[in-house]
Amino acid sequence: MLLLFFADLFFGSVNLFSIKDNQALFDTILYSIRIPKAITCICAGSALALCGLLMQSLFRNPLAGPYVLGISSGASLFVAIATMLLTSINVSGLFLFGKSMITLFSVAGAFIITLLILFISKRNKSNVTVLLVGIMLSQILGALQGLIEFMASGNSLKTFIIWGMGSVSSTTLDDLIVIVPIFILAVVSSFFLIKPLNAILLNDNYASNLGVNISSLRLKVILVTAILVGVITAFCGPIAFVGISVPIASRLFFKTSNHLHQIVFCLLLGAGVVLLADVICQIMSSHFMLPINTITTIIGSPIVLYLLFKSKLHIA
Amino acid sequence: MIEVKDLNIGYVSKKKTVSVFSNINLSFNSGELVGLIGDNGVGKSTLIKTLTGFIKPLAGTILIDKKDILSFSAHDLSKTISIVSTEKVGGFNLTVFDVVALGRTPYISVFGKLNASDIECVEKSLQTLSINHLRDKLIDELSDGQRQKVMIAKSLAQETSIIILDEPTAFLDYKSKHNLFEVLKSLCKEQNKLVLVSSHDIDLMEKYVTKSVALLSENSIEIKKY
Numbered sequence: 001m002l003l004l005f006f007a008d009l010f011f012g013s014v015n016l017f018s019i020k021d022n023q024a025l026f027d028t029i030l031y032s033i034r035i036p037k038a039i040t041c042i043c044a045g046s047a048l049a050l051c052g053l054l055m056q057s058l059f060r061n062p063l064a065g066p067y068v069l070g071i072s073s074g075a076s077l078f079v080a081i082a083t084m085l086l087t088s089i090n091v092s093g094l095f096l097f098g099k100s101m102i103t104l105f106s107v108a109g110a111f112i113i114t115l116l117i118l119f120i121s122k123r124n125k126s127n128v129t130v131l132l133v134g135i136m137l138s139q140i141l142g143a144l145q146g147l148i149e150f151m152a153s154g155n156s157l158k159t160f161i162i163w164g165m166g167s168v169s170s171t172t173l174d175d176l177i178v179i180v181p182i183f184i185l186a187v188v189s190s191f192f193l194i195k196p197l198n199a200i201l202l203n204d205n206y207a208s209n210l211g212v213n214i215s216s217l218r219l220k221v222i223l224v225t226a227i228l229v230g231v232i233t234a235f236c237g238p239i240a241f242v243g244i245s246v247p248i249a250s251r252l253f254f255k256t257s258n259h260l261h262q263i264v265f266c267l268l269l270g271a272g273v274v275l276l277a278d279v280i281c282q283i284m285s286s287h288f289m290l291p292i293n294t295i296t297t298i299i300g301s302p303i304v305l306y307l308l309f310k311s312k313l314h315i316a
Numbered sequence: 317m318i319e320v321k322d323l324n325i326g327y328v329s330k331k332k333t334v335s336v337f338s339n340i341n342l343s344f345n346s347g348e349l350v351g352l353i354g355d356n357g358v359g360k361s362t363l364i365k366t367l368t369g370f371i372k373p374l375a376g377t378i379l380i381d382k383k384d385i386l387s388f389s390a391h392d393l394s395k396t397i398s399i400v401s402t403e404k405v406g407g408f409n410l411t412v413f414d415v416v417a418l419g420r421t422p423y424i425s426v427f428g429k430l431n432a433s434d435i436e437c438v439e440k441s442l443q444t445l446s447i448n449h450l451r452d453k454l455i456d457e458l459s460d461g462q463r464q465k466v467m468i469a470k471s472l473a474q475e476t477s478i479i480i481l482d483e484p485t486a487f488l489d490y491k492s493k494h495n496l497f498e499v500l501k502s503l504c505k506e507q508n509k510l511v512l513v514s515s516h517d518i519d520l521m522e523k524y525v526t527k528s529v530a531l532l533s534e535n536s537i538e539i540k541k542y
Contacts, residue, residue: 056408057408060407060408062407062408191427192426194426194427194428195421195424195425195426195427195428198418198421198428199418199421201405201407201408201410201418202405202410202415202418203403203405205370205399205401205403206399206401206403206405206418206470208370208390209368209394209397209398209399210394210418210419210421210422210474211390211391211393211394211395211421211422212390212421213390251408251409255409256409257408257409257410257411257414258414258428259428260427260428260429
């Protein structure tokens with residue numbers, strides 16, 4: 001983790017050592033670009049992995065995750081709406097207001113889609129159905145988003161499409177003041193869900209016989225997920241495959257069902273994966289930005305497939 | 317221990333109320349092994365769900381140790397009644413030990429950590445069901461009979477005075493069925509628990525239970541003592 005953090009600080013379009021004589025430039029690059037970017041990687045990776053873990057346990061479905069179930073798409077659509085609204089009323093002076101509005105919209109989008117998925121999964125308990133519904137929802141949301149993009153002006157469209165590829169490098173220190181406290185708050189509150197999450201691995205009936213209030217647990221998981229996915233999506237765009245692959249890998253590597261351990265592993269592994277993806281991005285493209293989604297998908301999905309086949313599906 | 321008075325059971329949905337069985341009057345004491353029999357659809361599962369607090373009675377009262385079941389908090393109820401159902405559990409790295417340890421849920425701290433006495437209780441439950449050799453196996457690698465025993469061990473770890481089992485013999489072969497009832501019988505005798513079992517195996521019930529409750533059609537109940 002630490003190694004990856006420093007690697008992430010080191011790699012970029014400018015070689016830090018070649019400019020070490022120019023102290024001002026060195027400081028600017030390190031403190032206002034590289035460090036915020038590395039911290040964003042950690043928050044985004046940990047948050048998405050944690051959301052994936054929470055959702056997989058709640059649905060008892062190893063195929064659940066914020067990206068595949070369309071929760072990231074929900075957040076994206078609402079970000080699109082917010083972006084277009086903002087550019088159409090053109091309030092350049094209210095920049096901070098704009099960002100917080102986008103974040104709020106993004107969280108709302110994630111919340112609505114998570115609620116919808118939960119509602120459907122209560123009626124139809126099959127793992128595959130929930131997944132199919134998620135894919136369909138993503139498609140619908142994507143289409144709606146396409147519609148909004150079609151009607152949008154050229155300028156806002158470009159901003160939006162670049163954002164949609166996922167990026168950890170556009171966050172500033174000011175953004176981190178928003179992201180980090182929310183991230184820490186959500187992570188800390190997830191530790192208070194350990195006991196009911198462990199019990200719900202049996203099934204809903206056994207869990208409620210063990211004294212777990214199922215509806216309250218559902219609401220708490222949805223809140224934590226929506227807030228984390230919403231905030232991360234608002235600032236970094238929809239990041240693929242971290243949410244689903246990290247919890248699966250974590251369960252395969254660390255053979256425990258206890259959420260106390262799984263939450264910690266997912267946080268570390270998630271942060272590591274996104275840091276690694278960003279380092280690879282930087283190495284492969286030193287003069288232009290490669291979207292981080294490309295890398296997370298390229299490393300994420302084969303790992304999931306390999307582990308699935310190797311372990312005879314025991315994660316399910 | 318359990319007293320059921322003028323109970324009317326069924327389901328309430330937005331549109332209508334469906335009564336499944338009414339006018340139920342029963343009483344069970346600790347140390348009894350009670351068999352619940354009846355045709356499919358007569359209301360055995362509904363009665364079990366009502367007795368475990370999953371659904372509310374349409375009318376009448378259920379008293380557990382002279383206290384109305386509706387006045388129990390979820391936490392208190394989880395220390396009083398435990399259930400064993402035929403629903404499959406497993407996946408997510410759940411081992412036999414993990415599942416039995418989850419029986420300690422009502423007693424442990426919010427972060428889910430087991431202390432020494434919790435672990436001792438889990439060990440004891442594993443030994444009582446003689447499944448100690450399975451402790452590190454994944455739950456979905458087990459046979460139906462073994463899994464049933466694990467769920468009973470979970471109930472023991474939950475340390476409730478009442479254990480309710482919904483058709484535990486459904487998927488079991490002849491030998492496992494007898495084995496299961498031997499275990500239940502000894503729990504009643506040695507630990508003075510009240511065990512309530514629903515099953516279609518009437519011959520088996522007659523051999524082991526101390527009391528049988530048959531739900532017949534038209535809201536009539538036949539109670540036999542053995």
